[in-house]
Amino acid sequence: MSLLEFENVTLKFGGVIAVNDLSFNVEEGEVFALVGPNGAGKSTAFNLISRFYEPSAGRIQFDGHDLLAHKPSEVAALGVARTFQNNELFDHSTVLQNLLIGRHRHRQTNFLAEIFFSPNVRKQELQNRHMVEEIIDFLDLQPYRDKMIAGLPYGVRKVVELARALATGPKILMLDEPASGLSVEETADMRWWIDDIRRQMGITVLMVEHDMGLVSSVCDRVLALANGAKLAEGTPEQVQTNPAVVEAYLGGAA
Amino acid sequence: MRVHFKTSYEQDIRFFEDRWTLFLYASLVILAFALPYLIDDFYLGEMTNVLIWAVAGLGLMLLTGHTGQASLGHAAFLAMGCYAYHILVKYGVTFIIAFPLAGIITGGLGMIIAIPALRLRGIYLAIATMAMSILVDDIIVLTAPWSGGVSGMFSDPLNLYWIQIDRWGTPVAFYYVVLIVIVLVTIGYANILRSPTGRSFVAVRDSEVSAQAMGVDIARTKMLSFALSCGVTGLAGALMGMFSGVFNNETFSVVISVQLLMMIVIGGLGSIHGAFFGAIVIGFLPQFLSISKGWVGDMIGGSAVAIPGLEFGVFGMILIAFILFEPAGIYGRWIKIRTWLELFPFYRKGMFKRQKSFLKTERLQ
Ligand SMILES: Nc1ncnc2c1ncn2[C@@H]1O[C@H](COP(=O)(O)OP(=O)(O)OP(=O)(O)O)[C@@H](O)[C@H]1O
Ligand SMILES: [Mg+2]
Numbered sequence: 001m002s003l004l005e006f007e008n009v010t011l012k013f014g015g016v017i018a019v020n021d022l023s024f025n026v027e028e029g030e031v032f033a034l035v036g037p038n039g040a041g042k043s044t045a046f047n048l049i050s051r052f053y054e055p056s057a058g059r060i061q062f063d064g065h066d067l068l069a070h071k072p073s074e075v076a077a078l079g080v081a082r083t084f085q086n087n088e089l090f091d092h093s094t095v096l097q098n099l100l101i102g103r104h105r106h107r108q109t110n111f112l113a114e115i116f117f118s119p120n121v122r123k124q125e126l127q128n129r130h131m132v133e134e135i136i137d138f139l140d141l142q143p144y145r146d147k148m149i150a151g152l153p154y155g156v157r158k159v160v161e162l163a164r165a166l167a168t169g170p171k172i173l174m175l176d177e178p179a180s181g182l183s184v185e186e187t188a189d190m191r192w193w194i195d196d197i198r199r200q201m202g203i204t205v206l207m208v209e210h211d212m213g214l215v216s217s218v219c220d221r222v223l224a225l226a227n228g229a230k231l232a233e234g235t236p237e238q239v240q241t242n243p244a245v246v247e248a249y250l251g252g253a254a
Numbered sequence: 255m256r257v258h259f260k261t262s263y264e265q266d267i268r269f270f271e272d273r274w275t276l277f278l279y280a281s282l283v284i285l286a287f288a289l290p291y292l293i294d295d296f297y298l299g300e301m302t303n304v305l306i307w308a309v310a311g312l313g314l315m316l317l318t319g320h321t322g323q324a325s326l327g328h329a330a331f332l333a334m335g336c337y338a339y340h341i342l343v344k345y346g347v348t349f350i351i352a353f354p355l356a357g358i359i360t361g362g363l364g365m366i367i368a369i370p371a372l373r374l375r376g377i378y379l380a381i382a383t384m385a386m387s388i389l390v391d392d393i394i395v396l397t398a399p400w401s402g403g404v405s406g407m408f409s410d411p412l413n414l415y416w417i418q419i420d421r422w423g424t425p426v427a428f429y430y431v432v433l434i435v436i437v438l439v440t441i442g443y444a445n446i447l448r449s450p451t452g453r454s455f456v457a458v459r460d461s462e463v464s465a466q467a468m469g470v471d472i473a474r475t476k477m478l479s480f481a482l483s484c485g486v487t488g489l490a491g492a493l494m495g496m497f498s499g500v501f502n503n504e505t506f507s508v509v510i511s512v513q514l515l516m517m518i519v520i521g522g523l524g525s526i527h528g529a530f531f532g533a534i535v536i537g538f539l540p541q542f543l544s545i546s547k548g549w550v551g552d553m554i555g556g557s558a559v560a561i562p563g564l565e566f567g568v569f570g571m572i573l574i575a576f577i578l579f580e581p582a583g584i585y586g587r588w589i590k591i592r593t594w595l596e597l598f599p600f601y602r603k604g605m606f607k608r609q610k611s612f613l614k615t616e617r618l619q
Contacts, residue, residue, distance in 0.1 A: 072467070104468050
């Protein structure tokens with residue numbers, strides 16, 4: 001059984017068919033990419049998994065659970081973490097606080113214990129700090145730990161979003177255009193991190209990315225989309241040389 | 255300039271950042287407890303009033319400043335707390351039980367009221383909550399047999415085992431009651447902020463979409479915030495009733511709601527300090543105005559003239575000035591001054607400049 005299964009999923013926004021009878025499987029431990037021209041429905045596929053939208057048809061299974069039976073706030077608890085195409089950080093908090101919110105799904109205490117800051121709350125907070133600190137080390141965020149998000153450069157914010165997603169301790173990590181807007185060096189860092197996340201942490205990665213260089217260097221399999229439907233699926237080379245894909249990109253550009 | 259070298263994670267979750275901060279706040283609390291020996295009863299009464307407003311401010315700050323839900327109906331919760339407490343006392347419940355119970359009742363009512371308000375945001379939420387203030391006015395009139403309706407209700411001195419405390423007879427004791435309440439509320443508030451609950455509030459305020467993706471249940475979080483906020487506001491209402499001695503359906507009008515909201519905006523949204531700073535402005539503004547009216551009267555050679563609505567007008571002008579020039583409120587200004595002092599002479603001019611944030615064109619709703 002695959003970790004994530006899309007079965008004939010369709011989503012319409014009024015007249016626009018954003019996702020059209022789409023099926024694909026993501027296997028445990030792989031790095032899987034969704035590619036396609038602008039408006040192909042890649043981010044919409046992510047938002048379906050996050051349960052922000054209700055599909056008009058189809059099934060989505062994650063790790064043996066029927067995702068469609070869950071509320072958006074329950075998806076994280078199943079082990080799904082994500083970043084957003086246009087950073088969605090908690091702007092008026094520090095980097096540290098943002099990462100700590102990532103630990104929310106592991107929370108054991110209730111608000112009454114927290115009002116009194118009971119020993120259990122203290123223990124849990126120390127544990128959270130410990131986990132978060134490891135991620136800060138891993139992603140070299142030490143210089144920004146106590147900085148407000150609102151004052152950080154774009155590239156750093158992207159890393160903070162990745163860090164926050166990792167802090168949830170996910171089974172699958174969904175990255176929506178992790179390298180967009182990053183410099184060449186930052187993109188190279190991102191490549192190493194994605195590699196490490198898969199190899200050292202054993203986390204499955206599902207990503208949307210336009211940078212085909214990055215895609216071919218870190219991804220095992222690629223799914224090309226256009227107008228919400230599948231064009232091709234396979235290794236990065238297979239997909240890049242697929243005539244239908246070439247056509248979609250050139251057709252989109254012309 | 256102070257530099258923090260962090261040696262353990264304990265340091266970040268500690269109540270006070272370092273010894274120096276601990277020393278500062280400890281001195282402040284000691285000063286607050288010594289205050290009755292330093293100032294006369296009139297000013298002690300004013301201070302008591304400021305502290306009661308600060309309790310109410312803390313209540314609204316939790317909802318508006320930390321969870322991002324504007325409310326123009328908090329006077330209704332002041333009223334609920336006030337009436338709940340005084341009616342309980344009338345039926346013979348002792349202060350020690352009646353007071354927290356008044357907070358719990360108000361919190362519960364606030365949570366129920368939050369349910370229909372969950373779908374509303376921003377200005378729409380503010381307008382809907384404003385209706386609360388008006389509704390409560392009517393309810394007080396309709397329940398006249400218990401609440402006294404238009405003719406009002408008197409606050410009996412509170413019985414604390416061996417002593418009777420009331421604002422006029424024993425102002426010092428009443429001040430201590432209020433002081434203990436605010437210290438406890440502040441500690442609980444700060445504890446919430448350094449725990450998952452507080453972080454979930456801030457998450458909902460800053461981005462509902464990603465709060466959800468982190469596993470925060472938006473509806474439940476907002477309801478909890480309403481409950482805690484209204485509960486604390488209810489406590490403040492009970493104290494206000496005791497302080498004024500007599501109150502009726504018009505005591506907690508919409509004007510009080512507006513004043514409360516203005517107060518936390520001026521003080522600085524999103525910080526505990528803001529509630530205190532705002533309360534000081536609200537509490538001492540009438541004094542300041544009457545003194546300055548005297549000066550103006552002397553200057554122009556006439557006697558001081560009564561200008562109706564002056565207080566509210568000046569308050570509104572201060573609010574506009576803050577929104578234009580210092581949206582972060584008094585607390586925000588204070589942070590800047592403190593940073594300037596700490597970094598002297600290395601302060602850079604653009605340090606607190608608000609950075610233009612990048613496009614958020616595709617924000618999900
Ligand atoms: N909330 C929405 N309401 C209406 N239409 C939407 C909504 N979200 C997306 N769409 C439409 O669905 C289609 C797919 O959008 P989506 O954001 O998934 O594209 P994408 O593949 O992520 O593109 P890009 O590479 O530009 O990010 C587009 O035509 C878009 O206009
Ligand atoms: Mg997209």
